[in-house]
Amino acid sequence: MRRDIFQAIADPTRRAIITLIAIHAMTPNAIADNFDMTRQAVSKHLRILTECELVKQEYQGREIYYSLEIDKMKEIDKWLEQFRKIWETRFSQLDKVLSTIKKHKK
Amino acid sequence: MRRDIFQAIADPTRRAIITLIAIHAMTPNAIADNFDMTRQAVSKHLRILTECELVKQEYQGREIYYSLEIDKMKEIDKWLEQFRKIWETRFSQLDKVLSTIKKHKK
DNA sequence: TATATTTGCAACCGAATAGTTTCATAAAAA
């Protein structure tokens, strides 16, 4: 199964997991406590997040701590870059229009 | 069908469509020319993009011009904000460490 | 008017998705 970061964040549960573990590492059981579904279902989401390297595991006895691989999140930011350029250009164009109106009022 | 922007950008074809029409509005036929699938398949993607308001239509005779609703893209940026805070903090911490090393070298 | 073009929609299909229940394994605690 080819995993992709955009596919990973498509699911609302996975987005919530990402937000949860962004602050500090958590075990699967602790994560699952926050959702209205079985521990196994959450475990499957964690597997998907791990497969696309959005999440890393740290073994501690029989417990596994999951935490966010923040650098991977930058890939989304990188994709957004092209559109950010567009909306910033449009904003500056609007800015120009506004200052032109101001000048005319003067 | 509840449509969501994160689900919309999960598909690679839809991401490519978004990039295509970001520059200028295009008709479904013109868009479909860029992909190795039927016009109808592309049309379905356009419907999904329209449903979640990522794309707007402009009727011109029997042709329909599709263009990107750039403001909607900002929603992704908004969600990323929380993580950007984290990676910027980590970066500034790294920065501190580096400047400390520099000082010690002096 | 007759024909061609642009488009969306419906029906269908195989694969993927997101959940479930059940089971296996390894570590910790009794």
Add this chain to the structure above:
DNA sequence: TTTTTATGAAACTATTCGGTTGCAAATATA
């Protein structure tokens, strides 16, 4: 040692997804 706890994996299921083909409607052109 026996039992409890933490975890992942496998098998199953209903639903969704992403594509297809075929059709209908509206506009443009001959």
